[in-house]
Amino acid sequence: MGISTAPYEYQACMEKIFGDLDFVVVYLDDILVYSSSEKTHLKHLGIVFKRLKKYDVTLNGKKCHILRESVDYLGFTLTSEGIHPQQTKIQAIQQIAVPETRKELRRFLGMINYYRDMVPNKTKLCQPLNRFTSAKVPFEWLSSDTEAFHAVQKAFAQAILLAFPDFEQRFHVYADASGKQIGGIIMQRNQILACYSQSLNKHQVNYTTMELEILSIVEILREHRTMLLGFPVVVHTDRKNLIYPTETSACESSARSFSSRKTKSKLQLAEEVFSTTDEPDCVMHGPVLREHQERDAMIQRIETSCLKGNNNPDYQLLPLLGCTLVAYQKRVIVPDSLRDDLINWYHLSLSHPGSERQYKTMRQVLYWPGMEAAINKETKNCLVCKKAKVHGGKQDYGLLPPRTLKTVNPFDSVHVDLIGPYEEGYYGITMVDHATPWLEVGIQPDKISLTTAESFDREWLCRYPRPVKVIHDQGTEFTGEEFQEMLRSYGIQSKPITSKNPQANAICERVHLEILSVIRFYDGIDWKKTIHYAAFAVRASYHSILNASPGQLLFGQDMITRQLYNANWSYLSKRRFDAILADNDRENSKRLEHFYNAGDHVMLRAPKQFRAKLHTVAHGPFLIRAVHDNGTVTIDKGKRPDA
Structure with a gap:
């Protein structure tokens, strides 16, 4: 084979050997085998070794890494949670000095472009530097350019973790445009799969707002065509007129052009207004719930039984959200086809609550067997929650006094x-x-x-x-x-x-x-x-x-x-009081019983948030002037026996 075509021929041979194995990725002589468990992985390795033996392909044992939870591959580190840039590559980017020539700047921009999917707003960050790539612009480096250069380095040091695509789930594409650039992200189950951004050229800056929105959708679909092709895709946009075109004929022409060029995916356009309560997937709209219930055979049998009047009293036909929905104990029965979407919708709408709070919120109006386990599974895997939530135990507040039941009225x-x-x-x-x-x-x-x-x-x-x-x-x-x-x-x-x-x-x-x-x-x-x-x-x-x-x-x-x-406010007051008593008992079980009297001297502990690490943890002793029924005491900070 010729030298210029050798890589292509070699890749074609490797694809012929492993192309039908969905757990193998091959790039020239790099073979990656991935599995969901160690047992499955050993089985997959056996299949791969048999293929290699069949085609007389030899492995270099010194370069093989077996049974790893993470692996460096083509400049990336792959883990069970997702993919992120290889640490050595990021360190190399951080160590690059401020470019002194146009050639050095182009080399730097080319290097970071390899990781463009992992940095949101990459185009905006690089925009001040991109002007120097043109030979028509004099290379006159300013202090603002140095700041932009370091900002790019910092952004790549904080590159996000990208999740792996799940081809059993719908892809969600969020696209947007401004007067200078277009961009967006691809997501599944609240996890980012890829980021995209691109500057507008001299012709595109003259596009109308609607045309720019269409352009952003077209370009992000084109950029990630190999991932999205053939799979259901929901495109989220903040432009109603992309769904219901009413603008000029030029805009309608652009929309038709987009329609003719779109990927062969099951594409759905959905309006996205930036609000956590209006997720464009519309899974909590009555017609959507009704449509999915009509497709579910079991729910249809329940509805037929309800209409005949011989149904179990736990099942009802419930007028809700502008439709008649099949319900169990006055909670809408959710068919299997809609459960994951509803979990994700609530998780986003309620701004990433904990699994227990989300379950108890959904349980009040929705029902399906195994709901709690499904919610636990989905929320446990939310990367946004893992990164943003602070995990820590509750503080002990000391010995609490007895409480009395009080009626609590709204707004008192x-x-x-x-x-x-x-x-x-x-x-x-x-x-x-x-x-x-x-x-x-x-x-x-x-x-x-x-x-x-x-x-x-x-x-x-x-x-x-x-x-x-x-x-x-x-x-x-x-x-x-x-x-x-x-x-x-x-x-x-x-x-x-x-x-x-x-x-x-x-x-x-x-x-x-x-x-x-x-x-x-x-x-x-x-x-x-x-x-x-x-x-x-x-x-x-x-x-x-x-x-x-x-x-x-x-x-x-x-x-x-x-x-x-x-x-029921009397019941709620009693429920609140019972919870307070339970808290009191739990907290008091951690403390030694002690009674304070007027005239005693006590040390006053400094709250942790108000003291430095090496400062004393208590001050005093101070004289107790009075002991109150609510468990508090009045001390005299001006009277100390050692004063």
Whole structure:
């Protein structure tokens, strides 16, 4: 064979040997065998060795790696979770010096282009440098170019982990366009498979908005044609007119051109508005649920039985979401064909809740056998959750006093707190109703008392019934004259918690954890937008103590399906009280029983978050002035026996 065609001939021979084995990938003399378990892997290796022997192909034992959980292959590291750039290659990119010539810059851009699928917004990052690739532009390097160069290096050091495609599942393509570039990502089950971005040329910058949206879809499908060809694909766009064309004939022509050039996949266009509650897959729309139920033979038999009137009373025909749906114990029966999509839809809509909270939220309106196990499996494999969630145990709060049952009414007590500052020095204000617990959030530019008073007035008092009391910490934003005067003017009691004791405002602290988790999920997006998605997730999600979501308690219906819910407030108060007693017993079991008396001297432990590593963990001793019924004591910090 000729020298120029030798690689092609060699690759063709290897494809002939292994082309029918879906667990083997071959690139010239590199053979990769992958399996789901060690037992299966040994079986696959046996098949591969037999093929090699049959075709008289010899392996170099020194270069073989057997039974590895990760392997470096063609510049990438492959693991059970996905694929990411080989560490040595990334280190090499980090060590490249600032280019001094056009040739050195081109070499650098060519090297990083190999990993373009793993860096979102790669084109935008490289745009300042790309101008020098043209010989018509003088190579006059500026300090801003050095900053852009280092930004590119940093981005590649943080290249994302790409999941492997599952050809049994639909592919989701998210495409978008701006005046300078187009781009998008390909996803399955909340995991990114590939990123794409491209600059517009001098002709494309003159395209209309609709034409650019079409172009972004066409180019991402073309770039990843080998992966998508022949498989179901859902394209998500924020342009309704791509689905219902109403613009000029030029736009319609572009749409027809796109239609004639699209891959031979089962392609579906879906509108994507950037909102966690309107996932374009539309799996929670009544007609979609109804369509899938009609395809399921078992559900159809149940429906026939219901219509004849001789059905099991546990089964009903339920009017919901504009359709009549087959239900079990007033929960919609979900056919097998829709279960994975519904799990993913809820997981995204509720901003990546934990498996238990997602299960209990879905269980209120949906049903299928094995739902909990299916949700656990899907959420456990969510890479976004693995990266963004903080895992840690709960703190011990010490010996808790006995509690008495109190009736809790909606809007009687409101907890308020601030989080931040974050980008641009802005703060978030969180307000939680003690009974429901309904959440409102707001954004404010600082934490002074006047600003906080205005935010609370605007975001809560102008929307909901006037509370009896407001619980807050002792920060000056709440104890300041403006905030206190605002409360007095409305006749609202101010209830500050003890200083340096955030656990006393535990409702807000828990909400803050939820909000921060959601903000991490939307990494790179302005937190002032995503904080509202976090608020929706809290409002629509199941609350374990109340056995309902805040939205159900406040509105009397589910926030997604609008299924009616009747709140029994006396039962909810008792349920909340039982949970408090259980918490008390659990916490007190960790502590030695001890009774404090006025006149005793005690050491005061410094909270961990307020002390340095090498500082003492306690101060004192201090004199106890009074012991209160709620388990707290008043100490005199000015009186120490050793003073």
